Amino acid sequence: MTFALTLHGLVKRFADRTAVAGVDLDVPSGSFYGLLGPNGAGKTTTLSMAVGLLRPDAGTATVLGHDVWSDPLAAKRMLGVMPDGARLFDRLTGAELLACHGLLRGMPAAVVDQRARELLDVLALSDADRTLVVDYSAGMKKKIGLACALLHGPRMLVLDEPFEAVDPVSAALIRDILQRYVASGNTVIFSSHVMEVVERLCTHVAILAQGRIMTAGTIADVRAGQSLEEVFVRVVGGRTATGQELAWL
Ligand SMILES: Nc1ncnc2c1ncn2[C@@H]1O[C@H](COP(=O)(O)OP(=O)(O)OP(=O)(O)O)[C@@H](O)[C@H]1O
Numbered sequence: 001m002t003f004a005l006t007l008h009g010l011v012k013r014f015a016d017r018t019a020v021a022g023v024d025l026d027v028p029s030g031s032f033y034g035l036l037g038p039n040g041a042g043k044t045t046t047l048s049m050a051v052g053l054l055r056p057d058a059g060t061a062t063v064l065g066h067d068v069w070s071d072p073l074a075a076k077r078m079l080g081v082m083p084d085g086a087r088l089f090d091r092l093t094g095a096e097l098l099a100c101h102g103l104l105r106g107m108p109a110a111v112v113d114q115r116a117r118e119l120l121d122v123l124a125l126s127d128a129d130r131t132l133v134v135d136y137s138a139g140m141k142k143k144i145g146l147a148c149a150l151l152h153g154p155r156m157l158v159l160d161e162p163f164e165a166v167d168p169v170s171a172a173l174i175r176d177i178l179q180r181y182v183a184s185g186n187t188v189i190f191s192s193h194v195m196e197v198v199e200r201l202c203t204h205v206a207i208l209a210q211g212r213i214m215t216a217g218t219i220a221d222v223r224a225g226q227s228l229e230e231v232f233v234r235v236v237g238g239r240t241a242t243g244q245e246l247a248w249l
Contacts, residue, residue: 002029004030004156004187005026005061005158006025006026006027007050008024009023010022010061011023012045012211020046021210021212022058022212023046023059023213027187027204030185030187031182033189034206036205036206036208037191037209038209038236041208041236042208042211044083045211049061051068052076056069064078079157080151082149082158082160088133088141088144092133093132093133094120094125094131097144098120098148099112099116105151107151107152115151116147116151123147123170124143142162142165142166142170143166143170143174150177155187156186157186157187161192161193163194175197175200195229203219204217205219207222207235
């Protein structure tokens with residue numbers, strides 16, 4: 001089995017807080033990998049280190065055989081990334097933003113232009129062709145972020161909460177695009193809080209809590225006959241509050 005992404009011993013501390021406490025993860029080529037975890041588990045920090053946006057205190061990240069930190073250009077050529085809360089050049093229209101991304105990646109202008117038009121059409125952003133990205137809705141910003149990640153035809157996509165704030169029609173569209181992308185032999189890893197999405201789409205899942213991988217593998221292996229939600233609650237620790245504590249409410 002070959003791996004599209006390998007994380008080995010990743011650690012990140014912020015002051016006296018350890019956000020990621022030694023993450024090892026192998027993402028097989030051609031897999032659709034879901035990364036689940038409660039708020040503050042370290043998903044964003046882990047994915048940011050995996051794609052070269054945040055330097056780890058220890059450990060390595062390798063994308064299709066290229067170390068993200070010692071061979072960043074080769075690794076980043078293979079990668080499409082949609083970071084959480086990405087800072088986009090948002091005083092541009094969607095088409096201008098895509099042109100900017102494509103030209104920065106050294107793509108021929110004609111190819112950028114054609115792909116940008118296709119992506120804007122497919123993602124239903126063409127009607128907003130005079131709207132600046134700063135004035136997009138939250139869901140539209142997710143979609144233009146995905147378009148930027150796809151533009152150069154990467155072999156692997158790393159997406160931080162791609163379905164958050166996206167309406168059901170757009171979510172179905174994004175699911176279709178990603179499923180086709182994986183069916184062509186590419187690899188996706190994305191973080192999410194939504195069990196149903198992960199259960200429906202993914203071939204593999206990892207559950208992260210307190211900066212550590214608690215369990216990882218194929219969906220069937222991790223579920224072991226239970227629902228993903230049951231596994232999640234068991235692995236992460238059930239809730240103790242019931243809401244009754246707020247007697248004044
Ligand atoms: N730049 C930062 N400075 C200080 N602490 C940080 C920073 N980024 C993240 N943290 C802390 O690291 C921990 C992990 O955060 P992270 O954003 O990776 O979690 P997450 O699993 O993505 O959470 P969520 O599901 O809420 O988005 C949290 O305790 C967070 O407060």
